[in-house]
């Protein structure tokens with residue numbers, strides 16, 4: 001007996017869903033037709049919660065994460081195994097490493113059903129769609145956290161009258177390098193740092209920002225708008241060029257960010273920004289190199305260049321070199337990078353939602369951040385004019401500040417210092 005409806009029903013259901021999406025807003029823009037993941041609630045749930053590890057095309061990451069495409073354990077007719085993996089998490093061993101998948105019990109039964117149905121409809125196998133009742137049956141006797149409505153789900157954008165604008169913004173954030181090649185110099189996307197496309201706490205999430213800007217910004221020494229803050233990340237974090245503030249591309253990004261509501265909590269509990277590091281801790285980059293090789297190199301490459309698949313496409317982002325963020329970015333500052341790493345890296349290490357992230361001590365995070373942030377990377381000419389009204393933080397990248405010398409000398413990186421000095 002089949003516990004779920006057959007293929008024909010599934011096809012009809014999908015078709016109705018698409019029709020419903022079109023009816024709820026305007027007809028979907030042409031680009032969405034070539035991008036299946038943006039067409040259904042399940043596809044958008046997959047992008048938001050699964051794609052960082054299993055990749056947008058379901059092919060996984062060699063030596064790190066298993067593929068879901070063609071994988072009988074994801075696509076089998078009986079979906080119990082796949083449902084339990086998503087509800088309760090799991091782990092897999094590769095060489096010397098154990099990689100963990102977090103529990104997604106905070107997603108509702110219907111959401112998990114939609115995501116697994118998308119996986120099964122997209123990547124082969126005999127299984128049909130998964131129903132919410134099947135997920136509920138597996139969840140029943142589990143002592144797992146109850147479903148939660150935070151963070152805001154991209155899947156809900158489909159029903160918005162602004163669906164096309166919001167999804168275009170999402171795509172620019174998630175796939176920045178390919179969508180806006182003229183504005184991105186680095187081999188990075190916004191979502192390379194802003195985890196789950198800006199919906200993960202303490203990974204500088206985008207929620208609530210629309211109400212927080214315009215804001216006085218000490219680095220610029222003036223009040224800046226949200227669009228100007230976005231352009232800061234284009235020029236520094238993405239080592240690129242700003243978008244015209246009135247362009248449709250910028251309008252889509254600002255609309256997307258503005259659609260993520262402010263959290264109820266304030267301060268660090270709101271998840272805004274990144275972890276802050278105790279300034280009395282002092283970095284030891286030589287120790288940081290050991291942490292890097294042990295806990296980071298498997299995904300970011302022993303040479304910091306990221307991990308590529310057989311086709312040469314980067315699966316995980318670089319941490320230094322030509323394809324990395326430049327010296328004017330927050331991530332090039334040891335304490336900022338350490339706060340980011342403490343909250344978000346390594347991925348697949350703990351049981352924490354949404355990426356099984358974290359597990360380093362504060363000292364480890366500071367040491368490894370001091371190591372990778374001070375490897376050679378592109379420069380940003382404008383950094384000399386930062387903090388015009390004072391308040392320049394001690395870890396800001398400035399040749400007059402001794403920090404670089406302190407960090408570079410013990411590592412014997414004098415030769416690399418050339419890449420760190422300002423270009424004429």
Ligand code: HEC
Nearest residue numbers: 049050053065066073074082085091092099100101348355
């Ligand atoms: C932080 C990384 C990470 C995220 C995010 C993640 N997974 Fe996984 N997933 C893993 C790991 C690790 C395994 C264990 C199997 C392996 O790769 O060795 C796994 C296994 C699975 C399996 C079983 C496949 C097998 O061969 O054992 C399924 C199905 C699956 N994941 C689905 C999902 C879905 C659906 C989502 C999103 C809701 C998701 N995963 C999010 C890391 C992740």
Ligand code: HEC
Nearest residue numbers: 188189190193204229230233234237238273274325330331
């Ligand atoms: C190399 C990593 C990196 C990349 C890539 C990146 N950012 Fe950022 N972004 C940061 C960091 C770090 C912060 C500052 C977090 C803090 O100090 O609280 C930040 C802050 C922001 C803020 C302000 C957040 C706040 O709480 O005030 C916005 C908005 C933003 N980024 C948008 C973007 C957009 C849009 C893109 C892509 C065009 C992008 N960023 C790319 C690292 C990055």
Ligand code: HEC
Nearest residue numbers: 052192193195295296299317318319341345346347348368
């Ligand atoms: C299992 C894979 C994995 C491991 C291990 C890992 N990362 Fe990452 N890292 C990622 C992924 C994937 C991203 C993209 C953002 C996201 O979705 O988490 C990322 C993003 C980053 C970023 C921001 C983007 C960039 O390239 O500048 C930094 C910085 C970073 N990682 C540092 C580290 C450090 C330091 C360690 C070791 C302590 C580490 N990572 C370990 C997978 C990993």
